[in-house]
Amino acid sequence: MAKLPPYATTGQRIWHYTFLVICGLIFFFLIAPIAVVVPLSFNAENFFTFTPEMLRLDPDGYSLKHYRDFFSNPDWQNAMWNSIKIAPVATVVSVSLGTLAAIGLSQPHVPARRAIMAILISPMIVPLIISAAGMYFFYSKINLAGTYWGVVLAHAALGIPFVIITVTATLVGFDRSLTRAAANMGADPVTTFFRVQMPLILPGVISGALFAFITSFDEVVVVIFVGSAKQQTLPWQMFTGLREQISPTILAVATLLVGVSIILLTVVELLRRRSERLRGMSPG
Amino acid sequence: MSDMTDTGGPVLAADGTPLKRSLRKALRRQKMRALLLIAPLLIFVLVSFIMPIGDMLYRSVENKIVSQTLPRSTQALSSWDADSGELPSEAVFAAMAADLKEAAEQKIHTRVGSRLNYENPGMSSVFRTSGRKAKKFDLENGGPWKEQLIEINEDWADTDVWRTIKTYSPPVTAGYFLNAVDMRVGPDGAEMRPERERIYMNLLKRTLWMSLLITFSCIVLAYPVAWLLANLPTRKANLLMILVLLPFWTSLLVRTSAWKILLQQQGVINDVLVWIGLVDDNARLIIINNQFGTIVAMTHILLPFMILPMYSVMQTIPPSYVRAAKSLGATDWTAFWRVYFPQTIPGIGAGSILVFILAIGYYITPALVGGTKGTFISNQIAFHISTSLNWGLASALGAILLAVVLVLYWAYDKIVGIDNVKLG
Numbered sequence: 001m002a003k004l005p006p007y008a009t010t011g012q013r014i015w016h017y018t019f020l021v022i023c024g025l026i027f028f029f030l031i032a033p034i035a036v037v038v039p040l041s042f043n044a045e046n047f048f049t050f051t052p053e054m055l056r057l058d059p060d061g062y063s064l065k066h067y068r069d070f071f072s073n074p075d076w077q078n079a080m081w082n083s084i085k086i087a088p089v090a091t092v093v094s095v096s097l098g099t100l101a102a103i104g105l106s107q108p109h110v111p112a113r114r115a116i117m118a119i120l121i122s123p124m125i126v127p128l129i130i131s132a133a134g135m136y137f138f139y140s141k142i143n144l145a146g147t148y149w150g151v152v153l154a155h156a157a158l159g160i161p162f163v164i165i166t167v168t169a170t171l172v173g174f175d176r177s178l179t180r181a182a183a184n185m186g187a188d189p190v191t192t193f194f195r196v197q198m199p200l201i202l203p204g205v206i207s208g209a210l211f212a213f214i215t216s217f218d219e220v221v222v223v224i225f226v227g228s229a230k231q232q233t234l235p236w237q238m239f240t241g242l243r244e245q246i247s248p249t250i251l252a253v254a255t256l257l258v259g260v261s262i263i264l265l266t267v268v269e270l271l272r273r274r275s276e277r278l279r280g281m282s283p284g
Numbered sequence: 285m286s287d288m289t290d291t292g293g294p295v296l297a298a299d300g301t302p303l304k305r306s307l308r309k310a311l312r313r314q315k316m317r318a319l320l321l322i323a324p325l326l327i328f329v330l331v332s333f334i335m336p337i338g339d340m341l342y343r344s345v346e347n348k349i350v351s352q353t354l355p356r357s358t359q360a361l362s363s364w365d366a367d368s369g370e371l372p373s374e375a376v377f378a379a380m381a382a383d384l385k386e387a388a389e390q391k392i393h394t395r396v397g398s399r400l401n402y403e404n405p406g407m408s409s410v411f412r413t414s415g416r417k418a419k420k421f422d423l424e425n426g427g428p429w430k431e432q433l434i435e436i437n438e439d440w441a442d443t444d445v446w447r448t449i450k451t452y453s454p455p456v457t458a459g460y461f462l463n464a465v466d467m468r469v470g471p472d473g474a475e476m477r478p479e480r481e482r483i484y485m486n487l488l489k490r491t492l493w494m495s496l497l498i499t500f501s502c503i504v505l506a507y508p509v510a511w512l513l514a515n516l517p518t519r520k521a522n523l524l525m526i527l528v529l530l531p532f533w534t535s536l537l538v539r540t541s542a543w544k545i546l547l548q549q550q551g552v553i554n555d556v557l558v559w560i561g562l563v564d565d566n567a568r569l570i571i572i573n574n575q576f577g578t579i580v581a582m583t584h585i586l587l588p589f590m591i592l593p594m595y596s597v598m599q600t601i602p603p604s605y606v607r608a609a610k611s612l613g614a615t616d617w618t619a620f621w622r623v624y625f626p627q628t629i630p631g632i633g634a635g636s637i638l639v640f641i642l643a644i645g646y647y648i649t650p651a652l653v654g655g656t657k658g659t660f661i662s663n664q665i666a667f668h669i670s671t672s673l674n675w676g677l678a679s680a681l682g683a684i685l686l687a688v689v690l691v692l693y694w695a696y697d698k699i700v701g702i703d704n705v706k707l708g
Contacts, residue, residue: 012616015616019508019512020512022508023508023509023512026505026508026509027509027524027527029505029584029587030527030528030531030584030587030588031527031530031531033539033542033543033546033584034530034531034534034538034539034542036542036545036546036552037538037541037542037545040545040552047550048545048548048550048551048552049545049548049550049551049552049555050552050555093328097324097325097328098325100321100322100324100325101321101322101324101325101326103321104317104318104319104320104321104322105318105322107314107317107318107321108314109311109314109315109318110315110318110319110322111315111319114697116322116326118693118697119326119329119330119334120325120326120329122329122333122334122693123329123333125641125689125693126337126645126686126689127644127645127646127647127662127685127686127689128645128647128662129645129647129662129665129666129682129685130337130340130645130665130682130685130686130689131333131336131337132666133340133665133669133678133679133682134333134336134337134338134339134340134682135332135333135336136669137336137339137340137343137675137679138335138336138339138340139336141339153332154332156328156332157328157329157332157333160325160328160329214533214535217535218535218536218537220536220537220648221647221648225669225670235535235536235537238537238538238541239537239648239652242537242540242541242544242652243651243652246544250541251541251545254535254537254538254541254542257534257535257537257538258534258535258538261530261533261534261535261538262530262533264533265526265529265530265533268533269526269529
């Protein structure tokens with residue numbers, strides 16, 4: 001489809017361009033909602049639509065007041081710090097346990113591999129509301145509901161499938177004779193792991209970590225039920241904001257979050273391309 | 285060592301043990317090591333995730349509250365025949381008075397009242413009014429209790445009240461599940477609720493139907509894009525891929541709020557439609573807080589989950605097949621429909637199951653853009669957990685939803701294999 005052959009008929013030409021237009025529209029549908037949020041967040045008025053000043057590109061139509069509100073409002077600041085405190089810890093828990101388990105799972109002889117895999121992936125498949133309900137009931141019983149560690153534990157569980165999937169995918173291409181060679185030369189298993197295996201599977205581990213991080217950072221359903229007002233995170237604050245009095249500060253937050261996701265996406269893509277290049281799967 | 289050269293006898297390993305046993309030992313050690321590596325995570329997931337789910341499933345049938353709060357009455361009631369049409373004996377009333385007194389002293393009589401109220405509306409007030417007086421009951425010589433209780437609340441003279449208590453005295457109940465499928469225990473066993481009280485089955489049907497619609501629109505929108513991405517040169521495809529991956533990585537709340545803002549009556553879409561004259565300013569479209577809003581927003585949110593599996597399948601299809609078909613005289617359409625399309629079905633299947641599984645469990649987006657008509661069963665579960673506090677019913681609805689998802693998960697595992705899930 002890259003190029004039309006010179007012998008294409010008129011009908012084929014028309015279809016070719018119609019098809020490109022259709023694809024363009026679908027891409028527009030994918031990206032426009034996110035793209036619209038960014039300029040709207042600089043709105044000088046408290047509206048959720050483009051003002052005439054903005055359309056005229058009048059500098060007076062734009063301002064940073066919603067960003068100032070975000071950085072000065074204690075509710076939003078509190079939410080931001082809660083998110084920053086919860087997501088990295090949950091990520092560390094799921095990555096450390098998840099990487100070990102992924103290495104275990106990629107060994108040649110694992111009893112009940114399918115069943116174990118199904119259990120470990122299930123947090124990704126079970127609807128969040130069910131996880132949230134179960135965790136809320138169960139964590140209340142063991143006095144974890146409404147605590148910081150309760151939320152961290154819940155988020156770590158939700159991030160684990162992503163770590164397992166990305167790390168096992170990296171391990172598929174891992175040459176096991178390297179660890180054997182290391183052992184042969186007298187390295188103990190711990191040294192082998194940190195000096196030989198870890199550097200090689202690091203890209204997979206990092207992308208798994210980023211997935212786990214974004215899972216926790218964006219998560220709202222579980223934290224609403226398991227957490228208390230003290231653990232109110234950014235998505236939770238956005239959710240209440242959208243439900244009750246919708247304030248344009250949400251647009252500023254949304255723009256900042258889009259920025260965060262662009263950074264994460266770039267890192268993951270660079271890592272993926274690097275590992276593909278190393279395996280000679282892609283020219284570059 | 286000399287045995288090794290013998291022609292008979294088992295083959296021995298270097299340390300003198302038979303090779304077979306030695307190999308088996310090595311294999312066992314390997315298995316143990318793998319399991320030891322997995323164990324910490326497995327225990328973690330079991331405790332932090334599987335046990336909570338189990339707890340929820342248990343709650344959907346658990347019913348200890350009635351027999352624990354009213355131990356004497358439930359025991360006394362066991363000999364009463366609910367179909368006799370007569371009220372229970374004085375002994376049962378006396379037992380109830382004693383139970384009520386004790387429950388009221390511990391201030392738990394309203395809890396059992398609201399539990400039974402789920403099954404028979406009105407029970408809550410019976411227990412509330414009786415509990416208030418029960419604290420002053422003189423159990424030794426306060427009788428006769430039949431007259432006393434009926435005087436406090438005349439509903440005690442209704443055999444239905446007693447029937448409800450008797451029906452829900454066992455420690456496990458199917459009541460929540462019956463409730464969740466719009467049934468109830470009537471005089472002749474389980475029966476359907478009256479038409480206007482049937483909520484949950486309709487809601488479940490609506491959830492499934494809307495998820496199907498969302499899956500279908502995702503297929504329609506994802507197919508051309510995946511095809512284009514799979515057939516462009518790598519460099520261009522990677523560039524366009526960003527347009528797919530950016531929404532995938534963007535926070536769910538950001539995308540939902542974007543749609544909330546776009547779809548409002550004073551929002552950008554309506555503004556544009558008014559501006560180009562398609563819609564009159566006084567007749568702005570209502571495209572939010574209804575099913576349309578939910579479907580559009582969720583299609584957008586789930587579209588990358590459809591494009592990515594389709595793309596990875598289409599990438600593996602050699603272009604020479606279509607060329608061969610065309611050189612054999614097939615038209616463009618035949619070559620596509622008979623040769624190319626059948627090869628993409630695994631991708632469509634994988635994407636569809638994934639999108640469908642994710643869609644039926646959605647809570648946030650329907651809650652924000654769905655209004656009342658566009659909500660899913662998850663929203664009802666959330667309502668029963670946090671607002672109506674009927675946790676048993678919430679658990680039963682959750683169990684039904686979970687069953688649907690697990691069946692699909694199983695199908696996904698059979699068709700695609702959970703090991704083959706790809707991210708990004």
